[in-house]
Amino acid sequence: MFILVVTKLVSIAEFFLFLPDSSAPLKTQILYQKRFMAKDFSTREENYSKWYNDIVQRAGLAENSAVRGCMVIKPYGYAIWEKMQAALDKMFKDTGHSNAYFPLFIPKSFFSREADHVEGFAKECAVVTHYRLKNAPDGRGVVVDETAKLEEELVIRPTSETIIWDTYRQWVQSYRDLPILVNQWANVVRWEMRTRMFLRTAEFLWQEGHTAHATKEEALEETYRMLDVYADFAENHMAIPVLKGIKSENERFAGALETFCIEALMQDGKALQAGTSHFLGQNFAKAFDVKFASKEGSLEYVWATSWGVSTRLVGALIMAHSDDNGLVLPPKLAPIQCVIVPIYKSREQYDQVCEKAREISDRLQEQGIRVKLDDRDTHKPGWKFNEYEFKGVPLRLVIGPRDVEKSTVELARRDTLEKQVLAMDRLTEVVPGLLEDIQKGLYQKALAFREENTREANSWEEFKEILDEKGGFIMAHWDGTAETEQKIKEETKATVRCIPLDDNKENGRCVYSGKPSERRVVFARAY
């Protein structure tokens, strides 16, 4: 059943065609490349989760660590995260936010202030109970010093609402102190039972924005604004189309009045929550007693939001674009946008070719393109081709003695695996446009895939059939109750991913209970 789904998906992916190159006609014809399957590397069809793990490891993104559930993010994987951080950080600053940093440790008592919040996180908290080790009595290693017990235990933050709101109490007295628009880049710990690289690890990196406002309207506006920032980032930087929506009660953040989200569809037909923005109402203000004197002189509770995205986005990036030849990265987030591989036989040829390659590299760098000239003599060209293909580098330039002679260069794009030869002096003109084409092409391909895999279900039978045979997003009527969602989840493992933020009202009957419904919502099996 699973294999059928993936076969379908692959064929859709293959169906997608090369987008027209807007960056002017190419001098030479396009050479199609015969592909052979990467050896000892799984395909999506064979085993999707093994394929995913192979990419993470072989592309040098991350590896398992000595600590169960925690990964080591390797330089190449971290470089992708840094690209994400840079783009998001700018968007946060542009919308008026500032960065700050709050403690990793949270006094245990803080958690119990907000009932839903404790309830939601209690089961996955790591707790610090002691602050000292001592030599083991038997002389072998060290043990916890039982005399060094903390008076109040410290929870390692699974999220920072509590410590931040405890702090905001000190910061807010008057309406003049509002709004507070703060973000922090941090690590958090959620003690998960089952983990997967980037998608769910016990410790992960993220950003969490925490804002305080004088009015409900302003806080809601902020919640929507940041949801839009996330959707913008996902679509324009990650090249992943997302649905914006509201979470059902079951999926809502612990302590929020309303959780908004962006949902993306992965190549295996499963949904992935890529970002959340929460309207917290006055819940945390009341729990931490954060009040301000209004213009009119009355004491009011502050209105709050919080919003975040995590290193999980790296997982989304992998699963949205990559193929059976390895990682595929959108140019905007690729640490290396263009790699140059020299070809040579003799020492003289090496010098000659590399000199030319350096010239090209410099010119492209001047245009702001992230170029890497791999002039290592320790690896062969063919090896390098496969290496960079596997790492998802969007463009590859190959330059050899024949090119130097004719002033040409071979250009290969990672997304379509097409090669072309063109005149060297046209590179600076062609490359930037090609990178844009790749960026757009990846988005269009992902969008086409999502559209192909979004289906309406009008009966329970149809619902189950789509889920089992095709996967993807299912648009169906739902009676809006937590009980129905729970039952659907138990029977099919599918959940309400979101109630879309569009106005597509349509009267109908709940696909499960038959009760009246005003609109279709998005169901899917999810990561």
Add this chain to the structure above:
RNA sequence: CGGGGUGUAGCGUAGCCCGGUUAGCGCGCCUGCUUUGGGAGCAGGAGGUCGCAAGUUCGAAUCUUGCCACCCCGACCA
């Protein structure tokens, strides 16, 4: 925390049932020569507390017991 599985060189593995040479192979690594436009070839070489601990035995990677670690499937989750 339940159910199943696996631990042998950096990685992947054979050998284990049926105890008995120097624990074999592939990839990777090192040296040299020839190579270099899609994962090079040949020759030589290095690398192992066989997960840990006890036991059975003349003898244990192999049999027994206990422990540990990891993976997969469930419950939980960004």
